[in-house]
Amino acid sequence: MRRRDLLAAAAACAVPGGAVAQVRAPAPACASQPGDVVGLVLEGTGGPAGSVAVFGQAFRPGDVPNRGAGLRARLADGRPLPVQLDVKTRHPDGSARWAVVALACPALSRGSRQGVVLSAAVEAAGPPLDLTAALAGRQAIVTVRPAGGAAGGAEWRMDLLPAFRAALAEAPWQSGPLAVAARVSAAVPASATGGVASLRLVADVALRADGSLWVEAWFRNDVAMRPNGGEAAYAAQLVMDGRVALEARIPRQFQYTGWGRLIGTVREGAAPAPPWVRHDAAYLADAAAVARYDLATGVDEGVLARMGQAVTSPGWAAALTGRGITQDMAQTGGRADIGPATMPQAAWLITGDPRAAAYALGQAEAAGSIPWHYWDPSGGSGAGGWIDTRRWPRLWSDGRGGPAPGGLMQPIAGDTGWRADCAHQPDLNFVPFLLTGRRALLDNLQAQASWCVVSQWPSPMARGTSGAAGPGEGVNVVRGNQVRGAAWSLRQLENAAWASPDNDPDRPWLRAAAAGNWAWIRAQIPGWTAAQGEAHGWIPGEYGTPGVLPPWQQDYFASTAAIAARRGDEAARAVLAWMANFLVGRFGAANRGFARNDGAAYLIANLSSAGQSLGSWAAIGDATRARALSNGGGWSKSEGDYAQLALASLAALSDALGSEEAEQAYAWLAGAGAPFTRPQDFARDPTFHIVPRGRGGSRCAS
Structure with a gap:
């Protein structure tokens, strides 16, 4: 669902007189x-x-x-x-x-x-549940057979519960008196999939003290860098306690994709849904898990209603569909899926509303259908993990990577319906995993983080094959990238590293990749400061228009740097503190010749005709006016979410660094009448409604 559709729905649901019907989270217990x-x-x-x-x-x-x-x-x-x-x-x-x-x-x-x-x-x-009693008479069997009864094919079956017992003894996900859970997985033979050997069954199985049995079964056609991979065609069935719980016919599943569903049963039938848990988003912000969203304004009822309607539509339940995600990610403009979190996720955090949660969770599942999941059966600690540059230093997943190991052994099909783009990639899984603990969503998050690295062109220096050494070499997602691409790629690495369990075999590489990028940026600060002069603090990057800087891309990057800094990364904190000179200074340089309103302009001039940094606020202001990019005393060059983005980064600077200057700039901009900064604007689109500490609304109910 695109942002403009949600806004249109919100406007239609507004109450007479132009007011917005707003939904706020109930205050948590104190x-x-x-x-x-x-x-x-x-x-x-x-x-x-x-x-x-x-x-x-x-x-x-x-x-x-x-x-x-x-x-x-x-x-x-x-x-x-x-x-x-x-x-x-x-x-x-x-x-x-x-x-x-x-x-x-x-x-x-x-x-x-x-x-x-x-x-x-x-x-x-x-102690954990008594498995003997809990499993007595229970059943969970997966069957995969060739689509259409293909000649030479054979049905494959896996009884999940014996494997579940073994997995619990070795690596439980939960183990206690209320719930036990563990993962079972197996390669699906080529005879059951139309002749390809890249399909895996990954099932997270759980038993709970209320008598319910839960299976989240995922069919992941994602094995990479092995022979006989390709498009799978099959029919799948999950039988739980004697009843068909899941059934799907998949005529064509592209390689590097997956789909799955979470299903619960009791002995008598479907498991009753347990009560819905509404989290305290202010506490999550204090824990540096998420940005600090405004909880006082709420979210437009029309936005939530539209999401509730979407998840009940007939096509929503189908496997391998987009569920409102922008499938051509190169598209620009107002998108509900780009930000520190997506708009549905922000609405979920702000309100706790089950409709927003269902929509965000549906999109988290649909992220499996994006062809950026590269599973290495010998990766991680040797038993399997997402592709990383320790084992594949030359890999470039782009079609121009050439034959393996320079490129994927089986290239991504050209007709998947998806075009992944690092500069416009959404994070569809971090918040859903954070709030639910569903392990399959962590898989999707880790896979995307891996793709962020291997989708970048591996120049000899970038992957260390020339013998070059230094921070970030081999995993650099900033150098040569658009700033927004660097922002969102680092967001994925940061979130995946933070979310991965301490004993997860992918975590060491993910943590090293995130830390290496922050260390590399920090090492550039002296040189960038000397080149940029008085107005230093902006991350260099590729952009289509020569000689200009889009401040909003710096705001994107600041959102990632702020969360990493709040989580304790000292290099990220140093980067954010350096950026503050520009991010805050753009709103305080009017007496040096740079119009205050231009801090939220779409573009400002930053380079001379010779490609040198202009160096001072006065020179930047003069060049911005000369190129007809300036707002002057109005906002004609800020017709978009650019002021929202500036507010979000100022709030993050205030929160992460305790910057009084950022707080003052935030207060000025919030009251300056910039486009789309009214409470009703944020209620209809809360994606960037991030505020300084202390402005987020009431904390608890006594």
Whole structure:
């Protein structure tokens, strides 16, 4: 769904007189007692008492301090609830950073709400479920057969539950009294797929104390750099507890794509949906998991209604469809899928609304159909991982990469319907994984981060094959790139490295790739400062118009630098502090000849005709006016989301660096009447409604 469609729907749902019907998140319960960590809100679905909700939760440093510790949970009225904590990543001090949480919920009628508080506990919840009793009589069998009964083909079956038992003993995703979960996977033989050997079954299986069995089954045709890969044609079926839970006919699945669904059953039929968990977005911002979104303005009801309608449309459930993602990513203009998070994800964080969540989760699943998933069966620690430059230093996934190992062994088909572009790529999976803990969405996130590196042209120096050494060599996504491409590629590397569990075999390369890029940029700062002069602080990059700088691309980059800085990357913090001279200074240089309103112009002049940096605010201002790019005292050159982007970066600078100058510039711009900065504008499109600390609205309900 494009942003203009959502805005049109919002306008149609506005109340008489031009006001906007806004939806705000219910205030979470207050974490008010010693040891309290965070408050949440449960929204009823009509399920029985004891239904187990599973979700992801980020934590601030020190809030859950001890290894081997757990959580306690209580309702707002003080009644305790059983809760289970499975920590996946830790802060440098050893405290929990992100975890999968299971919560046994009270019975809540559909739409009713109940606050719950999570507190740190000294001990973990207890031993895991009794598998013998929980699995007795249960069934989960996947069948794959050739599409159309192809001659020479053969049906392939996998009983997931014996493999699940083995996986639980070796590498559980959850292990406790409320939920046990683990991953099983297998290569699907070519005889079942139309003759190709690149299809994998990856199934995340879970049992919960409420008697439900959950399978998230993904069919990933993504094995790369091996013979006999290609387009798969097959029919797939998942039978759970004697009933067909999933069935699909896939006449053509392009290589480097995947699709999957999450399905739950009880012995009697479909599993009741557990209560919906609404997170505290302000706490998540404090934990440096997400940007600090404004929670006071809310989101237009029309936007949420349109998303709710989309997920119930007949075509939404089909496998390998785009679900509103811009498939030609080279398209520019107002897009609902570009930003630190997508617009549906921002709406989810701001409101907690299940309609926004369903839309964002649907797009996270649909991201599997983008052909940028390259699985290396010998990657990671040797048992499989996403393609990385340690094993494939010369790889360029572009069709111009040539034969393997310079290019992919099987090139990407030209008629997939997708055109991936690093300068306009959305992050479709980080927020959904963060809030749900669904492991398949982490796969999609990691695969995209890998693609961000191997889709860049590997010049000999860039991949270190000439013997050159230095920070970022081999993984550099900034040098020679558009600034927006660098911003979004680093966003993917940063988010994938931050989200990957501490024991994940892909995490070391992802972390090294992100850190290497920040270190490389930091190393350029002295040279860039000398070249850029008084107005220094902008990241050089490729742009189509010579001699000009789009400030909004610097704002894109600042959003990535800010989240990395808030997560503790000192090189990213140094880069952001250096950028502040330009990002804040553009709104404070009027007395030096640069119009204040031009800080949010579409373009400003930055280079002379000889390609040299203009060096001073006065020279930049003169050249901007001479090229008819200046706003002057108005906003004619800012008709777009450019002022929104400037506000977002000023807010991030204030939050990450504690910059009073950034806070002052934010306050001026927020009240200056720039286009699309009214509350109703942000309610209809909250993608960049990022605010300084203290401006985000109320925190909790007592």
